[in-house]
Amino acid sequence: MLPEDPRWRQLLADPEAAATLLADAAARAEFVAAAAALQAEHDDLVMLHDSTLEHANEIEEQLAVKIEQVEALVVELELRNAFIRQVFGRHVTDEVVNTLLASPEGRQLGGERRTLTILISDLRGFSTLCEGLGPEQVVAILNIYLGAMADVIGEYRGSINEFIGDAILAVFGAPVPQEDHPERAVACAIAMQRAMGRVNAELAEHGLPALEMGIGVHTGEVVVGNIGSNRRAKYGVVGRHVNLTSRIESYTVGGQVLISGSAAEALGDRLRTRGSFEVRPKGVREPITIHDVTGVDGPFAIHMAEETSQWRALAEPQRLSFTALEGKDTGGQENPAVLVAYDDLHNAELHVTTVVPLRSDLKLVLAALPGVDAYAKVVASTAGRVVVRFTALPRALTELLEGLPLRA
Structure with missing residues (x-):
């Protein structure tokens, strides 16, 4: 190889010595052969460089595509997780949302x-x-x-x-x-x-x-x-x-x-x-x-907070009829009753003529308010007397009760 032979390095540094040596045909032939070998190696290196560069460009292009795909997936994941946090996070704690997002099987x-x-x-x-x-x-x-x-x-x-x-x-x-x-x-x-x-x-x-x-x-x-x-x-x-x-x-x-x-x-x-x-x-x-x-x-x-109430006895008890509810439907038979008192917690005392089971759901209609339905649940029941808790109290009934005179 030309660069490894000290003679050639000396010739390149001393043109006069090179002219004398290369005047010899054998030396000149040896020099030409060494230069040809160096050129061939150079050509191989150039070819390897070009091939490596081309392959590197392909890898770079493929890597760029993959990076774009990953970035798109990251954006999609962030949008989905943001949506999950916005919607699902309204109903559960951040701890629950984070657990679900971190556990892929939790979303299956x-x-x-x-x-x-x-x-x-x-x-x-x-x-x-x-x-x-x-x-x-x-x-x-x-x-x-x-x-x-x-x-x-x-x-x-x-x-x-x-x-x-x-x-x-x-x-x-x-x-x-x-x-x-x-x-x-x-x-x-x-x-x-x-x-x-x-x-x-x-x-x-x-x-x-x-x-x-x-x-x-x-x-x-x-x-x-x-x-x-x-x-x-x-x-x-x-x-x-x-x-x-x-x-x-x-x-x-x-x-x-x-x-x-x-x-x-x-x-x-x-x-x-x-x-x-x-x-x-x-x-x-x-x-x-x-x-x-x-x-x-x-x-x-x-x-629970303490509840206090004040009962108000009516000066004039109010006649009404009630019907027992079965599910969402009325039981059919109307029964007479009299409303004699009520309190601040929407409880009312009724005098009745029939046995009314405890926890029964009732629909009540006061004679003074025909067509206005009220609903209540029986919370206490004894012979001739029940206490009900209104579960649906129309405004008309509230206004009527507040306007009635009370017993002294």
Whole structure:
């Protein structure tokens, strides 16, 4: 090789010596052969360089395409996650959303059996209350009410499964498992009832009517997971225990929290109640025990606000007729009664001539207000006397009662 032979380097540095040496034919032939070998190697290196450069350009182009694809996927992922946070994040805590986003299998269709605690709340007499309001007012009421309740549920790390009109279905113990889900749910229910004071204060500021809410809580095994199709799915719970929770809630009056025996058993001696009663809900084979909750001790210590009321005895008792309800329908037979007193908590005392079972749902029509239906639940019953709690109190009836003279 020319550069490695010291003779050639000397010749390149000394032209006169080069002329003398190259005058020799053999030396000249050797020099030409060395130069030809160097040229061939140079050509190989140039070819390798060009090939490497061309391949590098192809790799760079392919890499640029991949980078664009990855960037597009990142943008799509960020948009999807932002959408999930915006929509799903309205109903659950940030912890739940982060868990679901970090777990790919959590977004697949399918479910699993899991024991958790279900909470269902419902406003009392909301349909009747809305009859005299415009749609804007109804929406304003719901936004104030549901917004406040969602905040409370989030504080206790519950997951809002659905808003069903004015009803709320929330679960505790899913998607993120919680060992203390029964206690969280019951404490949350009490906190929701306590929050109704703030809700009604805000409604009053906007000239809107006050609300009352009943809550049922039950612990049981359900199927929980992503339910639906690949085009449309939601995270939800299904099973008979969801229906049973709804049945328990149906026994409530405004301001009340009723829970099942399974939820009460999970809380043990931390639970505080007014007592319990046995019922046989529709679709349930065996009677169940329901507890009327007043408070929870322990880590989630919270208790219902004290309620005081003043009874007002009417100077002139009001004649009325009532009909027992079976589900959404009336039982058919009308019975006479007399309204003799009422209080601040929408309770009323009636004198009756028939036996009225405890916790019966009634439709009442006062003789002074024909065509105006009121609805109530029997909360106390003795021979000839019942106490009912109005669940739907029309404005006309409220105005009539407030205008009646009272007994001294």
